[in-house]
Each structure stands twice: as structure tokens, then as C-alpha cells.
Amino acid sequence: MLTAALLICNALITNDCMMFIDTRGPYFDEIGCEARLAEMSEWLVKEFPYDQYEHSTRCGDHPNGVKL
Secondary structure, three states, X not given: OEEEEEEEEEOOOOOOEEEEEOOOOOXXXXXXXXHHHHHHHHHHXXXXXXXXXXXXXXXXXXXXXXXX
């Protein structure tokens, strides 16, 4: 079972980060998890000024979320 996570950090302040853990999952395979990450990334672009933030995505099987 996989959990999707999205980490965004302010490009100017390196310790200013937020992590979003998906609440729809977990997913049975990488395909489902990657599809959810695409949805989450699309939301990110709409909600945050893309030029000010860096982001990272990950699917993982960590029981308490995903360590990025």
C-alpha cells in the first residue's frame, strides 16, 4: 500500500516548508499513487505562486506518512 505526499518549500526561505499527505489513499500500486500526485501537483500550481516555491512528490509505504 502506498501513500502520496507533496512537499513544497519557499524558494527564498529554505526552512519554510509544508507537507501535504493524501487522505484518499492508500493506493495499491505506483500507477494509482502517481495519478494522485499529478492531481495534487495541479492543485499546487493553482494555490501557490509557482515561481516562489519548489516542490517534490513521493509515493511511499511509510505507515505514518511519507518521508521525503
